[in-house]
Amino acid sequence: MESSVSKIREKLDRKEAVVMTAQEVSELVAKGEDVSAMDVDVVTTATRAIMSGTYAILSFPVNSPAHFKRASKVLLNGIPAHVGPCPNERLGILDLIVFGTAHSTYEHNYGAGHLFRELVEGKNIEVSVETDENVSFKCDVRLEDMPYAKLYATRHTFKNYAAFVNCSAEPVDTIFHAVSFDPDMEEATLSGSGEINPIQNDPNMETIGIGTRMLMNGAEGFVIGDGTRSSPGKPNLAGFADMHDMDPALMGGFKTSAGPECIASWAIAIPVTSQSILDAVLKTDGDIPMVVNDIDKRTMISSSTYADAWKDTDLVVGFNPDSCINCDTCEPVRDCPMNAIYYKNDRMVLDRYLCFNCGLCSTICPGNVFTAELGKLHFEMDEKKYDIPIVLRQTDRKRSEELAGKLKKKIEDGEFKLNEMVERIYP
Numbered sequence: 354m355e356s357s358v359s360k361i362r363e364k365l366d367r368k369e370a371v372v373m374t375a376q377e378v379s380e381l382v383a384k385g386e387d388v389s390a391m392d393v394d395v396v397t398t399a400t401r402a403i404m405s406g407t408y409a410i411l412s413f414p415v416n417s418p419a420h421f422k423r424a425s426k427v428l429l430n431g432i433p434a435h436v437g438p439c440p441n442e443r444l445g446i447l448d449l450i451v452f453g454t455a456h457s458t459y460e461h462n463y464g465a466g467h468l469f470r471e472l473v474e475g476k477n478i479e480v481s482v483e484t485d486e487n488v489s490f491k492c493d494v495r496l497e498d499m500p501y502a503k504l505y506a507t508r509h510t511f512k513n514y515a516a517f518v519n520c521s522a523e524p525v526d527t528i529f530h531a532v533s534f535d536p537d538m539e540e541a542t543l544s545g546s547g548e549i550n551p552i553q554n555d556p557n558m559e560t561i562g563i564g565t566r567m568l569m570n571g572a573e574g575f576v577i578g579d580g581t582r583s584s585p586g587k588p589n590l591a592g593f594a595d596m597h598d599m600d601p602a603l604m605g606g607f608k609t610s611a612g613p614e615c616i617a618s619w620a621i622a623i624p625v626t627s628q629s630i631l632d633a634v635l636k637t638d639g640d641i642p643m644v645v646n647d648i649d650k651r652t653m654i655s656s657s658t659y660a661d662a663w664k665d666t667d668l669v670v671g672f673n674p675d676s677c678i679n680c681d682t683c684e685p686v687r688d689c690p691m692n693a694i695y696y697k698n699d700r701m702v703l704d705r706y707l708c709f710n711c712g713l714c715s716t717i718c719p720g721n722v723f724t725a726e727l728g729k730l731h732f733e734m735d736e737k738k739y740d741i742p743i744v745l746r747q748t749d750r751k752r753s754e755e756l757a758g759k760l761k762k763k764i765e766d767g768e769f770k771l772n773e774m775v776e777r778i779y780p
Contacts, residue, residue, distance in 0.1 A: 355626065355627060356390070356394075356624070356625070356626045356627075357624075357626055358560065358624050358626065358771055358772070358773045359773065361394045361395060361624045361625075361626070361771065362770070362771050364394055365394075365395070365764065365767075365771065366767075370394040370395060371392060371393050371394050371395075372393075372394065372395045372396075372397065372622075372761050372764050372765055373393050373395070373396055373397070373761070374396070374397050374398075374549070374754070374757040374758055374761050375396050375397065375398045375399075375548055375549040375554055375623075375634065375757060376548070376549050376754050376757065378393060378396060378634055378635065379548045379549075379637045379638070382635055382637055383637060388631075388634075388635060389631075390625055390628075390631055393625055393634070394624065394625055395622050395623065395624050395625065395764060395771065396554055396622070396623045396625060396634050397620060397621075397622050397623070397757040397758070397760040397761045397764070398549050398550060398551040398553075398554045398620065398621050398622075398623055398757055399546070399549060399551070399568075399618065399619060399620040399621075399753045399754070399756035399757040399760065400510055400545075400546040400549070400550050400551060400618065400619055400748065400753050401546075401603060401616065401617075401618040401748065401749040401752045401753045401756065402514075402544050402545070402546065402616070402617070402618075402747055402748040402749070402753075403528070403544060403607050403614045403615065403616060403747045403748075404453075404506065404508070404509045404510075404615060404616070404617040405453060405454050405508070405528070405614055405615060406453070406506060406507035406508030406509060406580060406581060406589075407452075407453030407454075407465075407466075407469075407504065407505070407506055407507070407509070407615045407617055408450055408451060408452050408453055408504075408505050408507065409449075409450070409451045409453075409465070409469060409502065409503065409504050409505070409596065410448075410449070410450055410501070410502075410503050410505065411434075411447070411448075411449045411451065411499055411501065411502050412439075412446065412447065412448045412449070412499065412500060412501035412502075413446065413447060413494055413498055413499040413500065413501070413502075414444075414445050414446050414447075414498075415445060415446070415447055415480055415482060415492050415494070416445040416490070416492070417445050418443060418444055418445045419443050419445075420445055421443075421445070421482075421484040421486065421488060421490075422442055422443055422484065422485060422486060423436075423440050423441070423442055423484060423485045424436050424447055424482050424483070424484055424485075425483050425484060425485040426482070426483040427447060427449055427480065427481065427482055427483075428458065428479075428480070428481040429449075429451065429468055429478050429479070429480055430457060430459075430463070430467075430468050430471070430478055430479055431457035431458045431459035431460060431463065431479075431481075432451060432455050432456070432457050432458075432463075432464070432465050432468050433455055433458065434447075434449040434450065434451045434455075435449065435450040435451070435452075436448070436449060437449075437450070438450075447480075447482070451465050451468065451469075452465060453465045453466060453469070453614075453615035453617075454612075454614065454615065456612050456613060461612070462608045462612075462613055462692075463606065463613060464606045464612065464613025464614065464615065465606070465613075465615060466604065466605055466606030466607065466613060466614060466615035466616055467605065467606030467613065468606075469504065469596070469604055469605075469615070470601045470604050470605040470606065470616075471601075472495075472496045472499075472502070472596060473496060473570070473596055473599045473600070473601040473604065474601045475495060475496060475497070476495070477493040477494070477495055478493065478494050478495065479491060479492075479493060480492050480493070480494050496596060496597060497597075499596075502595070502596040502597060503593050503594065503595055503596060504569065504570065504593065504594055504595075504596050504599070504617075505591070505592070505593045506569065506580065506590065506591050506592045506593065506617065506619075507580055507581050507591055508580035508581045508582060508583070508589050508591070509569075509580060509589060509590055509591070509592065509617060509619060510550070510551050510552055510589055510590050510619045510621075511545070511550075511552070511587070511588075511589045512550065512552035512553055512556060512587065512588050512589070513545035513546070513547060513550050513553055513641060513643065513659065514543075514544040514545040514644075514748075515543070515544065515545070515643065515644040515645070515646050516541050516542065516543035516643050516644070516645045516646070516657065516661075516662075516730055516743075517529045517530075517534070517541065517542050517543070517645075517646050517647075517648040518538045518540070518541050518645060518646075518647060518648065518654070518730070518741055519534040519535060519536050519537070519538065519539075519540075519647070519648050519649055520537075520538055520647040520648075520649055520650070520654065521536055521537075521647075521649040521650075522536050522537060523536055524536055525648055525649055526610040526611050527609065527610060527611050527648050528609045528611045528612070528614050529542050529544075529609070529648055529747065530542050530609060530610055530648075530745055531607075531608055531609055531610060531688055531689075531690040531711070531713050531745055532610050532688050532713075533610050534610070534648055538739065538741055539741075540716075540741065540742055540743075540744040541645075541729075541730045541741040541742065541743050541744065542743070542744065542745040542746070542747065543643065543662050543730075543743060543745075543746055543747065543748070544746070544747040544748050545643065545659060545662075545748055546748050546750055546753045547638040547641055547643075547659030547662065547663050547750075548636060548637050548638045548640075548641060548659065548663075549750075549753055549754060549757055551567075551590075551619060551620075551621040551623070552588055552589070552590070553633065553636070553641060554623045554630070554633050554634050555621075555623045555630055555633060556588075556633050557629060557779075558588060558777065558778050558779055559626065559627060559629065559630060559777075560623055560624050560626060560630065560774070561576060561590070561621060561623070561774070561778075562576065562774030562775070562776060562777045562778050563576060563577060563578050563774055563775045563776045563777075563778060564576065564577075564772065564773075564774050564775035564776070565621065565772065565774050566769070566770065566771070566772045567592060567594075567619060567620060567621045567622075568594075568618075568619065568620040568621075568756070568759075568760055568769075569592060569593070569594035569599070569617065569618070569619055570594065570596075570599040570600055570603045570604045570617060570618050571598070571599055571600030571603050571618070571756070571759075572594040572595055572596070572597075572598035572599040572600075573594060573595075573598065573769070574592055574593050574594025574595070575592060575593065575594075576590050576591070576592045576621075576774075576778075577591050577592055577593060578590075578591050578778055579591060579778045579779070585779045588778070588779070590619075592619075602706060602752075603616075603617075603618035603752065603756065604616055604617055604618065605691065605707070605709075606691075607690045607691065607709065607747070608689075608690040608691070608692070609690065616709070616749075618752070618753070618756055620756045620757055620759070620760040621760075622760060622764060622769070622771055624771060637660075638658060638659035638660040638662070638663045638664055639658050639659075639660035639664065640658070641658055641659045642656050642657075642658060643656065643657045643658055643659050643661065643662070644656055645657055645730060645732050654734050655732040655733060655734045655739075656732060657730050657731055657732045661728050661729060661730050661731055661743070662727075662728050662743060662746065662750075663728075663750055664728075665726070665728075666725075666726050666727055666728040667712075667724075667725040667726045667727070668710060668750050668751040668754075669710055669725070669751055670703075670708065670710055670712055670714060670715055670723055670724070670725045671715075671723065671724035671725060672703045672722065672723060673721065673722055673723075673724065674700060674701045674702075674703075674722060676720050676721050676722045677701050677720050677722050678719065678720035680719065680720070683696075683701075684717040684718065685713075685714035685717060685718050685722070685723060686701075688713060688714075688717060689713070689714060690709065690711060690713065691704075691707045691708060691709050691711075692707065693705075693706075693707035693708040693709070694714060701722060703723075709749050710725075710746070710749050710750070710751050710752075711745050711746050711747065711749075712725045712727045712743075712744070712745060712746055713744060713745045715727065716742070716744040716745075727742070727743040727744065727746065728743050729741060729742050729743060730743060
């Protein structure tokens with residue numbers, strides 16, 4: 354079987370093409386049904402996860418021309434921004450680069466991911482400026498006041514990622530856990546959306562390449578190449594999209610024991626143009642290896658599969674506020690990486706809009722207010738079998754599946770057009 358993006362696009366225009374989400378294909382495979390190239394033309398894929406390799410480029414006026422010569426230091430809600438590359442001398446305009454891993458100088462657990470989400474939500478952002486003439490001033494700005502605001506990815510959508518355990522005898526603070534990582538392999542965390550991950554469904558990147566249209570945080574953008582530390586065996590992508598068109602529910606900040614990190618979401622349509630793509634699409638979580646790493650030494654110790662994380666597990670955290678036993682210190686409130694759990698009128702609240710479904714609350718609440726089956730890692734090391742409970746997921750599989758569904762509908766409605774890449778990333 355061989356097809357082409359142009360032929361599939363023609364079928365889409367005639368309303369004859371079959372578009373399915375990667376999850377829908379996997380469900381058919383799990384039922385034992387044979388899925389051929391005659392059954393599907395386009396597969397929509399997605400992932401929502403912690404993606405550190407993120408930065409924003411913002412350009413906007415903060416004062417009248419000639420009010421100051423140049424800015425030397427800028428903070429956005431306390432987040433340090435890098436001034437430039439354009440000096441904009443005496444124009445009253447700032448050009449800024451904000452790294453997704455930047456942390457607020459005001460609040461320890463507030464990071465650039467929180468800033469990006471609040472911008473897209475339309476909230477006021479405090480801009481603090483110091484000029485090279487040692488003059489300081491402040492103003493408020495909103496995204497609508499920014500003529501240019503684009504989010505860039507330097508390293509996103511890994512072809513799945515990894516699970517982590519702590520093999521050392523001491524707790525470890527890390528970006529891969531919301532609290533200190535317990536020692537002696539008592540618990541595991543993971544990232545990666547398995548069978549619905551974009552590159553997993555096009556591992557040789559036959560249709561994903563330079564210029565491929567995609568959705569980043571719900572906004573149309575483009576792949577611009579491979580990301581940092583990418584390789585044919587472990588690829589990831591670089592890309593960009595306009596922040597003005599993004600959905601705040603698909604982005605945000607995520608608190609870790611090593612400081613806040615940045616959440617991003619991608620959705621990519623995969624035209625089924627070859628047998629190799631179809632073979633990849635037909636793989637389910639149980640067919641996809643998940644590397645198990647020691648978080649202390651950052652070395653691979655074994656391997657499992659994504660079925661451990663996503664087969665027969667709960668994608669959404671259950672919430673039963675009547676089960677609260679009123680602990681002196683509520684660990685879910687204290688440790689929720691999204692600050693989605695709080696008390697209102699003496700009653701516990703779970704903000705589903707903020708919730709990442711990471712599942713941590715279900716593992717630390719003694720009153721079973723929060724419930725979720727997160728699965729266990731099953732692997733062998735040194736001829737010994739291990740079953741390590743998963744206590745935190747840094748991928749939101751539920752919203753990933755929903756995002757793939759939204760992209761499917763956009764394609765079917767003609768709102769999202771498939772395009773051919775300009776050039777392959779890996780020839």
